[in-house]
Amino acid sequence: MSSSQRSGPSQTATFALAIGAALVIGTLIAIVAGSDLLKAGQAFVTGLYPPIAVTDQGAQIRDLYTIVFLISAAIFLLVEGLIIWTVVRYRRKPGDDTLPAQTHGNKIAEIVWTVVPTLIVIFLFVISWQTLNVVDTHSAEPQQRIRAVAGQFQWQFDYLSADGKTILYTQLVPTGEDGGMVVPAGRTVQLTLVSQDVIHAFYVPQFLFKRDVVPGRVNSFEFKVSDKEAGQTFRGQCAELCGVGHRIMLFEVHALTGAEFDTWLAAKVAIPNATPPPTPSGEAGPTINVTASGVKFEQTTISAPAGKHFRIEFENKDAGTPHDVAIREGSATGKEVFKGELFNGVAKKTYDVPALPAGTYAFVCTVHPTMTGTLTVQ
């Protein structure tokens, strides 16, 4: 063999090991800085498992994950062990020039390692299929029908009547105490998914489930949040790239007990009959017109007098797309000082904005981060 190497294998190996050790130690220090090593290690091991599922369907998927994980872990340990053992055991000894036995194959071994993996994957397929038939079913009479409407970059949730034909109430705000998808624990909910524009995906990690929201197609699935999860909130977000605001397309799922849910929904259905809030007192300023059209504000600069409350007459010309107007200090990422009600177009609403000190503000649509303008208060 012609090789330029003067350094023996041991020297090289030491060198490589030193680099590796330095890196691993350095990294560990970097990550664990401030927390303790054992806890980080535990978290890393438990992280190989999905979160505890909060729906009956999710629990089934988690059980299936367990089986797939155990089989994969066993194969991993066996094969990786075999690789490492082979490499360590059959290294060429210095000066050993004998030729190893030239084995070209072994029929029995080859049949075994074809047939056994085939049986394993068929087993995995069968149990996956069985679970699929349990978690992806549709009942004729779900106990609650909800429709999630996804649009760039906003979720809204329509609560439907028992026959699924009438919208009883629409939850426009996808997150927060008063927003989010409120669901009854212990009842089967059928969720229909419709998109207003591009493909989105409804994903709640603790459901261990997601389904795409495809324009031109109505998808649906059913879930039942376990009784014991009543009172809990679960994060959800869009899982299919949908444009510049993909990452902000968040929502929350609030689980209530069945009775609480009935009360909540009844109260929400009654709201349209409530009286409007009183107009703020004090010296009144002018009324400013703002129009949203084609996911843009038509006005890029508006101005208002300092120290006087004023009105924004906001017209949303985008059919089926929700917009609002929020005012933030300085720039679009500044502190929010006002946020108007979010509503679907085509419609018009008047916001009463409290008095603001003089300065420069940005007005934005909270759903569409690309919609911004400047408000000068003087």
Place this chain on the structure above:
Amino acid sequence: MATTKVRRTAPAYGSTLYDWVTTTDHKKIGILYIINSFVFFFIGGLLAIGVRTELAMPGLQFVTDQTYNEMFTMHATFMIFLFVIPMLAGFGNYVVPLQIGAPDMAFPRINAMSFWMLPLAGVLLLLGFITGGTAAAGWTSYAPLSLDRPLASTGSGQDLWIVALALIGTSSILGAINFLVTIFKMRAPGMTLFRMPIMVWTMLVTSVLVLMATPVITSALIMLFIDRNYGGSFFDPARGGDSILYQNIFWFYSHPAVYIMVLPAMGMISEILPVFSRKPLFGYKAFIFATAGIGALGFSVWAHHMFTTGAVYLPFFSVMTFLISVPTGVKMFNWIATMWRGQLVLKTPLLFAIGFLSMFLIGGLNGAFSASVPVDFALHDTYWVVAHLHYVLFGGSVFGIMGGFYYWFPKMTGKMMNETVGKAHFVLMFIGFNLTFFPMHELGLAGMPRRIADYSSTAGWNDLNLLATVGGFTIAASMLPFLWNVFLSLRSGAPAGDDPWEGNTLEWATSSPPPAYNFDRLPEIRSERPLFDLRHGRTDER
């Protein structure tokens, strides 16, 4: 081995540059492919570093949402279409004619044209950065997001992307025809199909895949272009089109493309493992049938990328996806059995081949999770999938490519590479790779979706993201010893001689680098290891 140089007439314009630009020599074209691929590997790598830097901590610190979408879109586009696929085609170009004892590819001028389309396509893609934004709808460019829509932010960059991909596709198709004709018509006397090196076999199967699949994605690209520019309505549901149709056509190519990206890398390590174990490949014929099996089954699994669309017949694609792991598993055992009771010479090419085995194993196993439809409902479009695809394409293809590079560099240049620096490269890359991509399994399980520029600091993803970023920078750092090694070896590497590794196949029977038209004289070919037979005599009855 004695060789005589073929006398060459002086090139018309005398310069080295002119010589390389106008060459039709498969070896020079192969090297051009490899250099071009490395250029885009580094550009794609920089974009990946951009992505990892932004994700190191919660908060949007460095880039806008728009730039972020462009970065991961172009990262994948460069890595898939201008790095892995052409890199393997480049090695195939260099190695296949040598290994079958041919003087050149069957169509040398078409070969040159296939190559020169690639830098052109690369320039088109890069143009997006200075013409108001590149494609930003992900490398999958799902419609209707990739159609002209106000919030998709896909401007002219998306059109450049379509044109560039159509060019690269044409280049692949021409290359595939060239490989098929070369392999079927230009083998040396005695080189029967079942005496061909595995590298040649994998290029053969890959070429069939390219030929059958690439026209299909080209049709999708053309339809997308018409939808965007001429008022078509193939994929826009608002105008009577079907967005799922795009996904079906796209994945009909792009799933076989995974095998296009990994089969030749499997071929490379199937050359390296026997040579550095000093044993024949275990189960040569079984290996060929497994390769052909993967190629055939590869066309029946595309919709496993679409399990969550609600528009797929799930059991069929699930069972086919499980089954395709069987021939892959067979290969894994064949490789291990090749090393078993061998005499392993732990040089850099073998280290990378072992890296391939141990990492591709993980890429296969975590793929089984996604084949299980209900589990995929949890994992799809999360970072788990990012982990899976990188264990296959980086842990598999890139480790294979690096192994192949260290293995054939002496043949291409006549110089040996430095072993110590090569080992440092391997160790750094191996550690960096696992630090980057292993934590992504956990991020995915914890619910972090792909393709988000930022995440909440309370979601519990902070530590793992930081870890992955540290790993990303480690991979980037591993490129320093690699580049240093290339520089050092080109300048002052030890002379390689014809056959520095005691190789088995015909490329080692000529000088390093080989002369134009490759061979003066060929040894007798009576098995898949003609050079081994020459040294030690036959050991099989084939």
